[in-house]
Every structure is written in structure tokens, then in C-alpha cells.
Amino acid sequence: GMETVEDITIEESKDSRSCLRICVTNPSIREDTLSKYVIYTVQGLDNQGDFERVRRYTDFVKLRMLLIENWPTCYVPPIPPKQVIGNFASQFIESRRKMLNHFVSKISELSYLYHAEEFQQFIRGPEDYEKATSLKQSICSIEPKFTSNFEEFNQEEVSDQRIQTIAGFEKFAKSNFVSLKEFKETVKTVKLQYEQFRYLMNGFSKKFTEVESQYLNYFGTVNIFTPLSAEAQENPFETLYEWIKFEIVDLKSMLQVVEHRYFLDNEKYKAECKVSEYNKRISKLQSGKSSIKQMLSTKSKEQNISSTEAKLAQKEKEIKAFSMVIRIALNRLGAYELPKFQEKKTKEYKTMMQQFSSLLQSEFQTFNHSAEESLKKSQS
Template sequence: MNQSDEAEITLLVCDPKIIPGINKYIVYTIKGMDKNGQFDIQRRFSDFKTIRQFLLTKWPGCYIPPVPPKKAFGNMEQQFIDERRAMLEDFLKRIAALKFLWYSEEFQIFLKTPGEIEKALLSIPKITNDEIINKYQDTFQDLSGREINREIIQKINDFKAFIKKVQPMVQNFKQIAKNIAEAKQSHQIILIDFIIRVIPQYENTLLLEYVEQQEKLPFTNILQIEEVKGLIDQYCELLKDPKLYQLYQEVRKEGKQLKAFLETFSEREKYEYQKANAESRQKELELQLQEVLAGKTTIRTLFSKGKKDENIAKLQFQITEVGKEIESYQFICDILTVLVGYVEIDKFKVEKQYQYYSMIKSIISYQSRLSEIEEKLWSKVLESEYLQQQQQ
């Protein structure tokens, strides 16, 4: 693809603020810099959905990353606001990686034009078939000459069928991941309380009565050791990290991404449908022309105005124009077939691999670190003099 070296894009989505009123909503500040200079603007969640829809329309056949899902209830809770802010920032970073989208007219309007975004975007004229062809030929020059064959068509159809097949499975995975994350988080909260409060309280209120000597309280005594204090602090901080919640978020994100890729197929199919309609119109016009040339009187010719020669010329002109329309639709369909078959599917697969391996690596590193600190902490407890005596 023709993505020239642009100045590095920096961006941040920050400072979510609740705007009071009958229908409260949240605005997010988007700030950063690109080759056109600095930007610092406020947008609400619906604005992100609006720009994504415009990108789908203006760049048919291109995979447009999804925005976070909408939530009817609890969307003013701080945890949800923080999660959505991170997801919106991730959406913008994915757009920034695709320079042809980032520097498109519609996205620059979203990024740098104050006020109502939908009104500003609607001022952009609708894109014509010729404009799509010219834009794609310029943007995707490296796809020139790629062959459209049965294998590439089969690849597209197979991947579309795959997405439809696995969507219910991903929804199931999402629920499983959510249950695991919530159970793990609940367990870790209880474990922190057990270490920080329950064990010391038991030793000082009950065990002390049994052993009658403060120095015989194994856990309470090691809490005075700086090394142990540090281990407990590290351990509790790790327990507070809802790492497995990231697994749920990734699976949740994957469901949205699969749905977004189906939209990529839909945009391509839309032009195939329009081409088929144009071909039907052309056949109908050709049939009318044959009837006029044969001098037949039909319902269509009965109510047509003008002389026979004028009707013939008019029909011939319409047939020629529809033929041009069919050619443009065919050209666009070919471009989108090449784009989806040679670029978007492969790119999507690579991205999913990277996301999965990064997530698993992060979780495994977390669990390893947690186990390491846990072993050190409880080993220190086992080293207590009076626990050693009880083992003998």
C-alpha cells in the first residue's frame, strides 16, 4: 500500500467528563500531533461511532476497527468510563496505523473541527464510483496487477463462513472469560484480606491466649521483618492487578472485531448487488429497444412520448450510460475483491495472532511473578522458629 513515511502520530484520549443535563453524556479529550500539527478536541462516544460509519462509507472494502460496545445501564460508573476511554484510545491508534484513513478528509474533520461532528461530515459530498476508483488506484498502487481467480474468491467466501461460524463460540468464550475473571478477582480480594487482617487478628486475639508469648506468633512476628513487609506489599499489589480481566476484554474485543470484518464483506457485496441491479436495468432497456425497433406496441411503448427515432436514440443512450455504470461497478468490485482477498484477511489474521500471543505472554508473566512472590512469602512464614519446632 502507498503509505509514505509520515511524521509520527502521537495521541491521547484523556480527561473524561460527565456533562450534566436531562440526558447526561461523557466527553473525552483527544490530544496529540500529526504531520498537520497539534490537535486538542472534545468528542462524545456517539461521535466515534459516527466517524467510523463515515469511514466505512468512504472506504468500502477496507477493514475499519470497531469502537467499544454501547452500554445502556451503568455507563456513568467510573470503571466503565475508564475502560471505554482506553478502548477509544486503542481505536484511534489503530486508525493512526492506517495513514490513508488518518489523513482522509473525513477523519481530519473529526479530529480538528470543533462543534457538531455529524453536521460537518455531512457537508462532504457523497463519493462517486469514479472517485472511489481513482482514490483506490492511488492508495493501493501495490495491488495493481493482482489476479482475481477461483482461489482468491474461495478464500473470501471461506473466511466469511468461518466468521459466521465462530461468532457464537466467541460469545461463549467471552462469558467464560468474564466468569473466570470475576471469580479470580473475588478470590484475590479475599486473599488480601486474609493476609493483611484475618491471620494477624487471629494470632493476636486467639493464638496469643494459647501460647501466652508474643514471640510465638509466627505470622505476626515475621511482619516486623523489612524483607517480609516488602514481599507482602509486592504480593498484595500483584493480587490487586485484575490481569485475567484482560483476557475477558480481549475476547470481548475479538467479538467486535469479527463483526466489523463482516461489515467489510458487506460493503464489497453492496457494490456487487448494485452491479447486478444495473445489469438487470440494461437487459430491460435492451428488450425495450428491440420492441421499438420491431415496431411492437407494448404498455411501455404505448405511453412513451416522441417519435420512434427519438425513442430509439433515447434508449441507446440509456443503454450506453448503464453500460458505463456496470463497468465502474465491476472495476470497484474487482478492486475490493483484491483488497479483501490479498490484504485485509491476511492482515486481520496476523493481528489476531499478535493480540493472542501478547495477551498470553502477559498473563503467564503475571502468574509466574505472582507464584514467585507467593513462594518467597510463605517460605518466610515456614522459617519461623516455632513452626519449625512444631514440625519436629
């Protein structure tokens, strides 16, 4: 089975959690000559004091991409997907704000991401977050962050069980997307039809009451029909729909994190190819063979050898860094990130089902009450 999170002790640094508050508020539409866009205020307070920045949706996209690249295989919460039409409808803006708010609050729970330069620049840095593009890091800068933040995953080789956990999740997520998307469409239809049904039932209830009272007036029978309660209630299927919409996005973001390991493997392989290329070049130079490019070069043979050796040393350093990061990443994914994700999903699903079931129950109690009362009266 899967390792549980308890198997591994994780020190989530509590240093600033106690006084940490962060939220995305106050969305407003801005227009300049060429474009129209929505800005959001990101504000909060932590042990460094308070902060407030105005950010666009594209800044959030940029931030998330940077976190994924600079913290490979670490879970980064999702942001709402891009949408082309209906971007300025107030309902859309509000649901996007909610999800962006969820994004920053989840990051604030992951101290290594919260204190990372990419995120600090986002909440405290220049007005123009595009300037932060220089924050993309090389593997040699990523490796020391990994060894200092996740040293407990650096001790051992990656076990087969952990590899299986990772592969198992990947298989599950990919095969599940199709059915989740289909279910989302089903729920959407039911949700809309249900609104319609409610609307019709309200009209029906009013009409029935009218007809019955006219009927009674003439025949002198007793009032039997008990009208449906007209209280506005939350549509139970709305809860289900919101859950599944988020679920698809969240699974996608976890899959993106898990698949990032292929990118690391590939980059490491490229570095290894370079190493063998430099080694061949050095032995050619030493044996006195030289390419046309080197013949035309003003550098001496010794200079050519030493500059190639410097490149070789750099690539070897990168390969070491890749190996270290990949090992930590796979250990973290298999022993911590995925079990934690599984636990979170189970909890979220239970919460949603509680809401959904209790809404559905109170919904049908309304019908039940009307039917029971009417039945009693008709039998008396």
C-alpha cells in the first residue's frame, strides 16, 4: 500500500504561521488604449510586516510557472484555467478571485514556497511582476535549496515502492480525467435542469393552491393540498459542480508536478551527452587532431583544452546536481507529496458529500412534508 504521511516526519516551519494572513480581494476592471483586464489586490500580513500589491491574472500564471520550474516535483496549488469568453462577467470574476485566493492561502501553508524569492517578489516586489522573469533558476541553484529544505529525503535511494506509488498515481490521474470531465457535464446539466424543476414546482404549488381554493368555495370541501415551502435553498448540485470543477484542475496540477520528473531526466541526459562530447573533443585536441573551427581559432591548443575542460567540469557539476534533485524529488513524491495529496482528497470529498447530502435531504424534506400533510388531510 501507499506510505502514510505519518511515516515521515515533516517539519513545516511554524515560524510565521501564527501571524500569517493573506488574501486576494477587490477585483476591478482596468482599461487602457489597447487592452482591458482585471486586477486583483493581494494583501496580507506576516512576520515581516504587512504587504499589498496589485496583480493581474497573467502575473499569477507567471508565478505558478516559476514555482513549478524552480521547485520541480513540489506540489503547487492550481490556479483557475484560462478563459477566452466572458472574462468580464462579475460572476466569472468572483469565482476566479475565490480560486486565486485559495491558491495564495494554500501557498502560505507551504513555508518553503511562501518564503521563496518568487513568491516574496510577488507580494512585495516591483509593480511589474514581468521583471521577475530573471528568477528562473539553474539546477545548480535548485540543488542547495532541495538539500537544505528536504534533507530527510536525501538519505536513501529511491525504493521500488515509492516508484510504484508515483507510477500508480500517474496512471490513475490520466485514466480518470475522461470520466471526471464527463461527470462534470452531467452534473452541469442536472444542476440547470434542477433549477428549472424548482421554478416549475413553485409555480405549480401556487397554481394548485389557487385552484383548490376556488374548488373548495363551490363544493365546500376541506383544504387538503399543503403548498411547498417557498424558502430559497441552495441548489445541492451546485455544491457537487463546484467540487468537481476544482477537482479536475487540482488533479491536473498534481499530474503536472509528477510528470516534471521526465523533464529533469531529460535535462540530465542532455548534460551527459555534452560530457561525452567534451571528453571526445579533449582527447582529439590532446592527440593533435583539430577541427577546422579550432584551426581558425586564435587560441593555442592548451587554451582550447583548458576552456573545454572548464565546460566539462561545469556539466559534471550539473549532472551531480540533477542526480541529487531527482533522488530527493522521487523520495518526496512517493513518501510525502502523494500520500498527503491522497489524504487531502479523501477529506475534501467527505466534506463535499456532507454538504451535498444534507442539502439534498432538506430539499426532499420539503416535498415530503407537503405530501405527508396532504395525505393526512385527505385521510381524515
